[in-house]
Amino acid sequence: SQKIEQNSEALNIQEGKTATLTCNYTNYSPAYLQWYRQDPGRGPVFLLLIRENEKEKRKERLKVTFDTTLKQSLFHITASQPADSATYLCALGGYNAGNMLTFGGGTRLMVKP
Amino acid sequence: DSGVTQTPKHLITATGQRVTLRCSPRSGDLSVYWYQQSLDQGLQFLIHYYNGEERAKGNILERFSAQQFPDLHSELNLSSLELGDSALYFCASSVGPDFNTEAFFGQGTRLTVV
Numbered sequence: 001s002q003k004i005e006q007n008s009e010a011l012n013i014q015e016g017k018t019a020t021l022t023c024n025y026t027n028y029s030p031a032y033l034q035w036y037r038q039d040p041g042r043g044p045v046f047l048l049l050i051r052e053n054e055k056e057k058r059k060e061r062l063k064v065t066f067d068t069t070l071k072q073s074l075f076h077i078t079a080s081q082p083a084d085s086a087t088y089l090c091a092l093g094g095y096n097a098g099n100m101l102t103f104g105g106g107t108r109l110m111v112k113p
Numbered sequence: 114d115s116g117v118t119q120t121p122k123h124l125i126t127a128t129g130q131r132v133t134l135r136c137s138p139r140s141g142d143l144s145v146y147w148y149q150q151s152l153d154q155g156l157q158f159l160i161h162y163y164n165g166e167e168r169a170k171g172n173i174l175e176r177f178s179a180q181q182f183p184d185l186h187s188e189l190n191l192s193s194l195e196l197g198d199s200a201l202y203f204c205a206s207s208v209g210p211d212f213n214t215e216a217f218f219g220q221g222t223r224l225t226v227v
Contacts, residue, residue: 032213043115043203043218044156089156093212100146100169101212103156 002104004104006090012110019080021107023073023090033066033073034101038087045103048075069113080111116140117218127227130153131192138185138206145187146207146216147179151200162187163210180187189222194226 005024013019023033032051036044050066050073051056057064063076077084087106116139126132138145147159158171162181173179176194181187193197201223205216 012160029180032211034215036218037221040138041221041223043117043220045115046215046217049213056163089213093122100161100171101216102158103148 002054004028004090004092006088006104006105006107010108010110012112013080015081015111016111017080019077019084019109019111021075021088021090021109023075023104025071025092025104028071028092028102030069030092032092033063033093034074035062035075036089036091036095036103037088038085038106044089047088056094073085077109080109081094082111082113085109085111114217117204117217117223118217119204120131121222122220123223125223125225125227126194127198128194130226131190132193132194132224134189134191134202136187136189136204136206136219136226138187138204139217139224142206142208142217143185144207144210145181146205147187147189147214148203148205149200150203150221156203159189166226168210191194191224196226199224199226203207 003026035047038044065074089101089106091101093101118137143164148156160171161169179189201221203221205218207216
């Protein structure tokens with residue numbers, strides 16, 4: 001069956017360090033992968049989209065990699081700040097993912113001052 | 114502010130009742146997607162409409178139905194409500210017929226079934 005796995009345990013890091021979150025998937029051939037941020041009780045907010053033919057994408061302090069061989073995406077936040085504390089969701093779409101965006105369970109990031 | 118409007122923000126109702134959740138997409142967006150998020154589960158895709166037509170269906174219960182109107186707003190109807198239907202319901206919109214561009218989520222409707 002299709003599965004998207006994110007570390008369900010919270011990631012705790014010190015302010016200023018780089019946070020790295022992992023998204024692994026099985027039995028998918030996604031055309032693209034997206035990362036979202038979600039704060040408690042609020043809707044997800046789009047961060048980055050990376051397509052299957054792209055290895056890496058950056059936006060300000062954010063970087064996403066997409067390895068279709070390993071079936072994995074890594075999401076990095078450099079120079080992390082307490083305001084970056086939130087749950088981060090990866091989502092797959094396209095091809096056999098159907099006309100839908102399927103989300104992983106998310107990883108909670110806590111950045112301590 | 115994502116530009117996606119969902120009403121109501123909160124809804125408390127009894128088991129067996131029927132409710133309607135409303136979503137207005139961002140101006141210019143033709144796609145509307147509905148998701149359910151409960152405490153023990155992540156975001157679960159329910160249904161997708163593009164320009165009034167149903168495009169994809171997830172694990173949506175038969176007690177649930179949706180439609181997208183000519184003005185592109187969408188409604189999600191939940192009937193014969195059960196305690197387990199208590200959740201946050203989100204709608205999202207995007208320009209095209211798929212998620213190949215960024216999607217914008219509303220702030221959700223929190224449904225509590227008592």
